[in-house]
Amino acid sequence: MTAGADASADTVSIPLDKKLEMYRMMLDARLFEEKAHKLFFEGLVKGTSHLALGQEAVAAGFAAAMRSDDLTFCTYRGHTHTLLRGADMGALMAELLGRGNGICGGKGGSMHLTDVSVGAMGSYAIVGAHLPIAAGAAWAAQARGTGQVSVVFFGDGATNIGAFHEALNLAAVWSLPVVFVCENNLYMEYTPIGAVTAVPNPAADRAGAYGLEGIILDGNDVEAVYSTATAALEHARAGGGPQLIEAKTYRHGGHSRADPGTYRPDEEVQEWLDRDPIPAFRARLEAAGVAAETLDTIEAESDAAVEAATEVARSGPFPDPANLETQVWADGGSSWRN
């Protein structure tokens, strides 16, 4: 599929339980982040947080298609990606609140969620840096013959930084099993990507520079994402080399923290709210005969999970001050002298 084509046409038949799993994933992500947003305004989430509200279909479609030992690399906008690989929701929420029971013991915070045990290999807060790192993990997979695939998510803005270019070229030359996924939500922080990018599709229109096909995808269609992801993972796993996918999507809210996102035209926001991936998928599921109660139950379960996670976080202890100086080194400490 080349730039301009719509990947949803490729949707293969997806088993119902996979569909329901993805529905649950999207709801988990949505409700988790809506709660995080609330907690930010309560002053409980310190520092910053970058929500992916509206972008859940990309994370869900990929996570559902990945093998359990595949590796995810994401950005500061990484709550959803980390959660949907299977990280513990309570530990994630606790991390946002800077608690000792957080997934990184409070050392990482919202921008650095990581759960290596489920293949969530880190959230990277400097734009573009994780692309070569993901390629490196794929190189190790190739060298060791593990059959793992690295999947690396990044924004449209990341396509203009040097590391993007270096990673794509290396991955292509070494035929590495890595899938590069650009979540094009049309904006950097506040600047429209079109204002600072030489091509209309910032990722897909550059695929040719690395001998790759440019794949464009409706990132709000979770089934399309799942199908494209499945194909890309298979391709990479089979030794076909990297893939570059541009998923068109939109964040419902601002870039981070309290940003209201007012730099975006109202009509544009409305148009994308109308394309919210969750109700759209629900409608499709219902049309396909899934009972509303089934979906309501899933929603209620997600809600309960988020409430429970919130409780775990709120009641979590603050980090032990003794942990301030641990885990700089592999010996567990931080000593640089004798």
Next chain:
Amino acid sequence: MTAGADASADTVSIPLDKKLEMYRMMLDARLFEEKAHKLFFEGLVKGTSHLALGQEAVAAGFAAAMRSDDLTFCTYRGHTHTLLRGADMGALMAELLGRGNGICGGKGGSMHLTDVSVGAMGSYAIVGAHLPIAAGAAWAAQARGTGQVSVVFFGDGATNIGAFHEALNLAAVWSLPVVFVCENNLYMEYTPIGAVTAVPNPAADRAGAYGLEGIILDGNDVEAVYSTATAALEHARAGGGPQLIEAKTYRHGGHSRADPGTYRPDEEVQEWLDRDPIPAFRARLEAAGVAAETLDTIEAESDAAVEAATEVARSGPFPDPANLETQVWADGGSSWRN
């Protein structure tokens, strides 16, 4: 003209005096560098030197086409580019020998030849760095309405580093008057560019990623270079934005210093020696009716100029030790404290 096309077809009629100027330029460059090579083996050129023997047509064609206030940015392989913009040959040679009468007072050396007075804005020794810098100079030209064009020369290897990508995108987005010229001599230091690059034409095949046409050029045909350069400079000067040109060429010798270049197949070397731009151009000039004596005279004059420059360099004083700590700051000194 797009990737794969041969720019020499566009050769417009070039006035004879321009042709003879270019012939002299190529000879100046050739003889200057042959002498530098000799002096390296005599132990007079210290450190390193990177010769562009065989690549002279690119430098000559561009220098002949540029306006006197246009700006050249080149690499450590920059003797020729700096010389042909008009830098004093004796001062260049003296710089290679680390003398106080060198063009940079001995502080720059072979890899950093610079003569701002003739628009030779520096030789940059870290691959790729000068591409954004050249774009920046073009931005100032645009902002100030000077009509200058920046021309930046770089190797095939430089197309895989991040700065290449960032510079091209910025230049395209801001429609900057900058001409990017890749001198594709098929090798990085010792590694064939094809072994580490995802596309066959490392620059031209990436032009599309910046909304540009990929222009491929026979870099050993000085007339083709001149014509393409003239067109690109006009385009950029007229506000048409950047151009990306890939000139295919070859270095006759090794990468640097004493490298014999043995990693290259003999037949490949021979094939390119047969395409040496200087005899080829001479043959064409003679075929067009230029008298052999005219060309011999030019050659003799170049030779004399190089000998004179060598004498200037050999007899130049070593730098005054007092200059060690000058010119860190604009006040001429290097003091960081009171």
Next chain:
Amino acid sequence: MAELTYRQAVARGIAQEMDRDPTVYFIGEDVAAAGGVFKTTEGLQDRFGPERVRDTPISEEAITGAVMGAAMNGLRPIAEIMFSDFFATCWDIVANQIAKARYMTDGQITLPLVIRAANGGGARFGAQHSQAMENWAMAIPGLKVVAPSNAHDVVGLLAASVRDDDPVVFLEQKSLYASRQEVPEGEIVGELGKAAVVREGADITVVALAAMVPRALEAAETLAGEGIDVEVVDLRSLVPLDVTTVLNSVVKTSRMVTVEENPRLCGWGAEVTSIVTEEAFYDLDAPTLRITTPHIPLPSADTLEDLAMPSAETIASELRRVGNG
């Protein structure tokens, strides 16, 4: 005389210079239409137009390369690197190109440019958005390094930096952005390389920078109540470094403590300490002391971050150790 935040002082300083000199241009990510992620540059694009105040792609090498090239060719550009941590993504341009161009060309190239960035911790942003990296820049010959501690100095030192013919790394301490100060109307132009004795004292010299200055002052107040009279020196710029003011103070007090936000190793505190040990050894009555963040990346959790960075309390308790004997 209006109250100005440190944040507002940035825009005021830039505007003052853009007004004065048409060759001053300003670029960075999200700085123009949106006024900057820290709201430090609001209104500048409206006032000076989209040619002179421009948004860039996320391309730090292109941004810093652009101001370098532009400075070579007639502009006096200002770039913003959003968080100082991101200097790492363009360190080649800054440390290898900008810093060295003049020397390598024996003075042929002059680079009157400023690169501003939000520096330091305290905002719970985690290890990749919180570094105090003034020591990275100080270690590179050819860079001037400025880090104001208050709104008045932001305006004055920014103006001085723009007018300076050398490249200046201008570090705004992000935890100070909300701090306020009375700042007079009219043009303000400071001077690089002049430290300020912001509190006179007889017993101990405390040398501080940026966010550590108000904390050192607070600690000094605490100790005043305990009979220890602390002198506080605000370095304001690291390059040039006002060694004279530091030495004069040490000669007076015979004791010196440096307070820096940097992780432990190779910070400016070590440099100042070494200079003092070498040049005022016989004036010292007690060992020097460096207060720093431990040699760790900065943690995100508020409680941990507060523990990591030197606070007024930890400064006070360390000063007590040095005593006034």
Next chain:
Amino acid sequence: MAELTYRQAVARGIAQEMDRDPTVYFIGEDVAAAGGVFKTTEGLQDRFGPERVRDTPISEEAITGAVMGAAMNGLRPIAEIMFSDFFATCWDIVANQIAKARYMTDGQITLPLVIRAANGGGARFGAQHSQAMENWAMAIPGLKVVAPSNAHDVVGLLAASVRDDDPVVFLEQKSLYASRQEVPEGEIVGELGKAAVVREGADITVVALAAMVPRALEAAETLAGEGIDVEVVDLRSLVPLDVTTVLNSVVKTSRMVTVEENPRLCGWGAEVTSIVTEEAFYDLDAPTLRITTPHIPLPSADTLEDLAMPSAETIASELRRVGNG
């Protein structure tokens, strides 16, 4: 026992570890088919094959990113950055990603990797290919920093670095590549964080690193003839830092001089000096002294470069100033 050059010791060290551990891989520019631009890695690709010894594009961020990712996923990779100056082109990956990953994830990520580079001046390569940048790395929490002064240590410390579970920046001093030493056959494994007293002496402690070690030894010999007995400490690694050996020596001699190749400001000499001043203040009988390159980019001309870097002669004459009183 064979004579080995410092250059050959690099290949020997890498080969020793690749032989032992099949998860050790090695990548870099021109390192494989051509054996490296300094001929430090000749024969490795022939011996270990093109999978384990690979040439890369000129993409320092991709190279360092690749070893980081690979180290997360089961390899113990080694990367070469050809000249240490080029660390600036990938400083984000090294300083912001590799150094911080373990801490930010509270120990979830372990990065057993080594990044080697040719460091320092003396080869007349000019300011962009001659920097001694060990202080850049030392200033970043999370990086270990090693810089051997002789062929034996190259093998042993390279082995120790590969076996270490933390990221190590391994700096080979390019002006030492041609130096030779008897090195025993068989496996050699050193230890990080152990300085060596390479010359015992009673009067002055000289702390040196890499190329400054032989120069300090030469200066010590000169002074021996003048009745000044110099002890020379080769730090060998900056992180971990063997403070104990330095302090023990200073307690004995009561005088300390550091000799480093770095430009003046914020080098490891300042760090060591500050530690000594803080912890052995009452043992010092004279001001400490730092010998460094001036705070300038390194010039290319041989005469100027020689003048800029600390030589045995300048070290000797500075040591005379410190005296043996």
